[in-house]
Amino acid sequence: MDDDGIETDAWAADQGPAADAPLPASAAWREGDHPGRRSFLRLGDLPLEADPMGVLPGTTLAYETWGELNAAGDNAIYVAHALTGDSHVWGPSEPGHHTGGWWNAMVGPGRPIDPARHFVVSANVIGGCQGSTGPASAHPVDGKPWGSRFPYVTMRDMVAAEIALADHLGVDRWRLITGPSMGGMRAIEWAVTVPERVGAIAPVGSTAATTADQIAWSTSQVAAISADPKFRGGDYYDAADGDGPHVGLGIARMIAHTTYRSEGELADRFGRSFQGDGDPIGKGGLFAVQSYLRHHGRKLARRFDANTYVRLAQAIQSHDVGRGRGGVETALARYTGPALVIAVDSDRLYPLKNSQLLDLGLSGSSGVKVVHSPVGHDGFLVESGQLNAFIAEFEAGL
Template sequence: MNAVPAGPRPTVPLPPATGAWRAGDPPGRRRWHVLDGPLPLEAGGELPGARLAFETWGRPAPDRSNAVLVLHALTGDSHVAGPAGPGHPTPGWWEGLVGPGLPLDTDRFFVVAPNVLGGCQGSTGPASPRPDGRRSWGGAFPFLTQRDQVAAEAALADALGVERWALVVGGSMGGMRAVEWAVTHPERTGALLLLATAAAASAEQIAWAGVQLHAVRADPHWQGGDYHDTGRGPHAGLGLARRLAHVTYRSEPELQLRFGRTPQGAEDPFGGGRYQVESYLDHHAAKLVRRFDAGSYVVLTQAMNAHDVGRGRGGVRAALRRVTARTLVAGVDSDRLYPLTQQAELAAHIPSADRLRVIESPYGHDGFLIETDQVAALVRELTEEG
């Protein structure tokens, strides 16, 4: 029997220039709030025509006293709970926490989750059209800080009639915004849950992020950030940035136990093939370039590097003394990106934070997303009645 010659390998189509949500895409569960007038920016200038995409669960009380604000991390979005589907490329990133009878019980709470300003899943960011509508913001999108993002979220709260959040919760980048909420608007923050975050970005965090920024900008398809309408995005650079980031999100023992030195399938590393851990990183890179925007990755990473709750407020300790919310601070024991020393600083200097809570997990920084039961216990501690 004669062997049939193998045909050419099927080619995988290139992703679009951006994985951002864009006008004309299915809205999914999103709603939008358009800010009333230009948003003044901390670094100077202003952002005109900004809007925030957001999702809600549950019903607001007549006085909106049951409203909870959930703030996502770097590559998250407003889709905290619910299936993937038209308009939502991934399932909810905190399934198991939001819904009837769950810790953020939607029979009791009105849960609000915005897509951060500068993001790419419906809120104004580099992939969004400029006010004249003729082309995307691209590289002209202004520098944002966490305070600018909180100012936009405060405008959303005003539009929703929320004078005071019953709880503000966030992890990682979301935790940065959560602590900014509590310092900037203490009278509007009733309770506060800070997970795997910091009062200010450290030198090492800035260094890791800086390498990722260089990876994106070194891609020839970056074009100074003006690639959105060219049909080809900086996928190689964004994928490399994601690989670098994902290594810092996990712990060394977990990677060793899970992958060790095992080759990927029949691939021979001695012949140019991959190890399983390399295939794992390739998988996460490919997923991100299809659902995210390189420009947003740059804008949000820069905002994280700029995070310093003590800037212009007499330092971190003085700023944290402004917090009046009942506060729980938790870190992950295996987190090498946001080590427990950073959460210990928050717990020590926020007057209402009794002690540092430790989430036990082998998963590193991602533990705040994975260890749902332990996070649920913290949420319940803050939201229990009586």
């Protein structure tokens, strides 16, 4: 699986009519498309932390829910998605949803997060491309896509919208907020921003503040998209299929996917093997790992949006719970509730030491739970047995 939890093992089957079809300029959900399981909350003007615009006008948040809030109001769990995920945490691929639920292994009947017992909520982040207001959405003034005009958003802006959603749903306090990678960042931000509304957090493969190394990796991804001539500075939404910035988006995804897997896993899985019969040594063929990465670049272009990738990557770069709060240690001290910090021992994007520092700053944490996996960052999704056991034990003790 990759960072959004979508199964990736079928990479060699990237063939046939669907694979040969021109890639869309954008695969963003648009007004008028099938809503799928989404509901929509109209937020109006959303204050922005950093952008000179000050507010994001006409803001809408797309979300999904499963189960029911009980009479005591103490069974609500918020599941926050990673970079290229969305609100579709659980369920099949169906009209309105390009893929099945990105955390079907964690959420569902008999799973640690079970709609029979929990009121489960997830929203597509502000700046996203699957129903929430983002670069592909219609600008309230002229009705054209925001495109290059879309403002800079931060994790705090995203959480502010999620707080408004909690208010709308009548959730005064979450039993648990969890999520992997960027989702874990928002779980931490929630706990620091409104600790009284957070019963427990379980950030997975995440960090309290992005590091220079993590910013460097995402900077190269943003540069790849921006350098694509068909990106057109961010205004490409009227381009025909095949004429959008899919090359730049694909390269960004290839860079990112390399960080989601470990060196050892790539070596064991692919080594120096060829894809098919073509010899890559001067004869135009591909190494198997090259074919694998190209597949993921094309796959993302069929369900995502280049502008959204840029804005969310920048939001991840901005992530620092200590910004303006006296530093990370002081900020984390605001939250004294239970915390389950989970890391993957082979993660080279958000390494174990990030989780260890987070654990030290959270008084309610009882040590880092380590998922043992050769896979790397994606281990938190591939090794569902280990992860589910950690979450189930933690949730049962709340």
